[in-house]
Amino acid sequence: MPDEFVNVRYMVDDVESAVAFYCTHFAFEVRSNAAPAFADVTRGHLRLLLSGPTSSAGRPMPDGRVPGPGGWNRIHLIVEDLAGEVDRLRAAGLTFRNEIVTGPGGRQILLEDPAGNPIELFQPAGAPAAARPSGLRTNVLLRGEQSGGHVSMLEMLVPARNPGPPLHTHDFDEAFYMLDGELVFQVEDEIFTRRAGESSFAPRNVPHALANHGDVDARYLLVCTPAGLERVFARMEASSRGAEAPDWAQRPGPEIIEVGPQIAWRG
Numbered sequence: 001m002p003d004e005f006v007n008v009r010y011m012v013d014d015v016e017s018a019v020a021f022y023c024t025h026f027a028f029e030v031r032s033n034a035a036p037a038f039a040d041v042t043r044g045h046l047r048l049l050l051s052g053p054t055s056s057a058g059r060p061m062p063d064g065r066v067p068g069p070g071g072w073n074r075i076h077l078i079v080e081d082l083a084g085e086v087d088r089l090r091a092a093g094l095t096f097r098n099e100i101v102t103g104p105g106g107r108q109i110l111l112e113d114p115a116g117n118p119i120e121l122f123q124p125a126g127a128p129a130a131a132r133p134s135g136l137r138t139n140v141l142l143r144g145e146q147s148g149g150h151v152s153m154l155e156m157l158v159p160a161r162n163p164g165p166p167l168h169t170h171d172f173d174e175a176f177y178m179l180d181g182e183l184v185f186q187v188e189d190e191i192f193t194r195r196a197g198e199s200s201f202a203p204r205n206v207p208h209a210l211a212n213h214g215d216v217d218a219r220y221l222l223v224c225t226p227a228g229l230e231r232v233f234a235r236m237e238a239s240s241r242g243a244e245a246p247d248w249a250q251r252p253g254p255e256i257i258e259v260g261p262q263i264a265w266r267g
Helices: 015-026 082-091 229-240
Strands: 006-011 029-034 038-043 046-051 075-078 101-103 106-112 118-124 137-142 152-158 173-180 182-187 190-195 199-202 208-211 218-225
Touching: 015 029, 015 038, 015 046, 082 106, 082 118, 137 229, 152 229, 173 182, 173 190, 182 199, 182 218, 190 199, 218 229
Parallel strands: 006 046, 075 118
Antiparallel strands: 029 038, 038 046, 101 106, 106 118, 137 152, 152 218, 173 199, 173 218, 182 190, 182 208
């Protein structure tokens, strides 16, 4: 067995139902299927072993106990927009054990698969959905661990006609250098456009936002000081690919505070 997977076994009542559940709702992929006894599905480095009542894993113990689904140990899936995921899954009829709870590391909620096995959805602290433009693509060029925490640099792609994040603040400086296309920026009350070869600057704790109101994708370099925001975007990028973020990206990112709406559409 290759060592690139972390393996978790769940006892299930119906293997085919479990496979459909995880592949439909959580972007797992089928690795093998020997229903009704067994199947395994994967998501990034997680391999989930789904064992039915007729599998060898379901045989009674010497003291008569029979393995079954349920309990409280669970797989842990990182998401970038917990509230949005909860809305999506509730609309699909999934069963939740509790409501969203918040701790020092982030927010979490528990739901159940068809056999009653728990799944934890977790949104790390410092990654509020309201401050992230959908469809953004990120390439981390320099992270805090490589600069003593002083600076990070990212290559960002904002899709065409993307409204971008709402007006927000955070306790670090951002410099933007346009590579392709054009973006509309707002810094405090000033709204302006920047094109390839031009730059913009958003000082820390000053309200700002950006948007792509054009018909072509825009690409820019983002420099942040101090570093930390790259962790948030690395988790987003991994989540968009159904993969697990690298260890360095699992650390909390900086707090981002929404203070106003997105930039009003122009043209």
